[in-house]
Amino acid sequence: MNKWILELKPEEKKYCHSRGYNIKYTHEQKKAVISLCTRNKPAKEVAAKYGTIEENPYNWKRQLLKEKRVYSMDKKSYNKSKDTKPIEAKATELEEEKDDLSLQVIELRKEVHRLKIERDIYEKAAEIIKKDRGINIKTLTNREKDIIINALKEKYSLKELLGILNMAKSSYFYQEIAINTDKYAELRIKARDIFKESSSRYGYRRIHSLIRTAGMTVSEKVIRRIMKEEKLIVPYIKQRKYNSYKGEISPEVENIIDRDFHADKPNTKWLTDLT
Numbered sequence: 001m002n003k004w005i006l007e008l009k010p011e012e013k014k015y016c017h018s019r020g021y022n023i024k025y026t027h028e029q030k031k032a033v034i035s036l037c038t039r040n041k042p043a044k045e046v047a048a049k050y051g052t053i054e055e056n057p058y059n060w061k062r063q064l065l066k067e068k069r070v071y072s073m074d075k076k077s078y079n080k081s082k083d084t085k086p087i088e089a090k091a092t093e094l095e096e097e098k099d100d101l102s103l104q105v106i107e108l109r110k111e112v113h114r115l116k117i118e119r120d121i122y123e124k125a126a127e128i129i130k131k132d133r134g135i136n137i138k139t140l141t142n143r144e145k146d147i148i149i150n151a152l153k154e155k156y157s158l159k160e161l162l163g164i165l166n167m168a169k170s171s172y173f174y175q176e177i178a179i180n181t182d183k184y185a186e187l188r189i190k191a192r193d194i195f196k197e198s199s200s201r202y203g204y205r206r207i208h209s210l211i212r213t214a215g216m217t218v219s220e221k222v223i224r225r226i227m228k229e230e231k232l233i234v235p236y237i238k239q240r241k242y243n244s245y246k247g248e249i250s251p252e253v254e255n256i257i258d259r260d261f262h263a264d265k266p267n268t269k270w271l272t273d274l275t
């Protein structure tokens with residue numbers, strides 16, 4: 001048997017005595033034991049580095065350091081001990097599983113939090129901007145996104161909202177300045193002055209004409225909206241619609257028939273229609 005092993009696999013032959021623990025190990029196996037003793041990573045990675053299974057480094061360590069391990073002479077119990085992993089390997093595996101589960105819990109919490117923010121964004125879009133809940137966030141304009149962020153920024157952080165809405169921070173602050181800055185401020189003052197000088201008699205068409213004459217280019221719709229926002233309303237007396245009815249000029253006639261149109265003989269009841 002030894003000759004056959006030497007012919008087929010001479011490099012893998014184990015040198016051992018039948019009595020005792022005088023077993024020879026290669027340099028790589030010894031390095032694996034040193035790495036196992038001084039490791040700062042799982043034993044599985046150490047074993048993979050030296051191209052062996054996870055149990056072997058523990059067995060090499062036990063035999064090189066003369067650690068006692070009692071085996072029963074019973075074949076059944078011997079096979080059972082071979083199949084059972086060392087306590088250190090089990091502990092390492094449990095630690096790794098615990099770390100993986102902890103990471104999964106953290107990721108799931110982040111995902112739930114992100115979905116909650118998305119739900120609130122859709123609800124605010126339906127409530128404030130009158131958008132349907134089935135819309136895509138990407139279809140919202142920057143101005144609409146800015147309105148939604150301002151409605152939710154007390155509940156969530158600005159960074160989270162910008163990330164989900166896919167909006168740059170610079171775009172958000174640009175929209176803030178644009179919303180809070182009134183580009184028609186000068187036009188509002190001009191419209192108020194003209195309306196006051198006309199003793200509240202000029203409507204939006206007349207005011208628009210005077211503003212255009214002054215050299216300012218603006219639409220009639222803008223002037224009408226500004227006057228509505230500034231409550232520049234021309235007072236007028238509502239004319240009463242013509243009606244020829246003057247009311248009752250004679251006493252009301254008694255209702256003798258009272259919708260009883262039956263007659264037993266002619267010339268008892270005479271009826272006509274007055275228009």
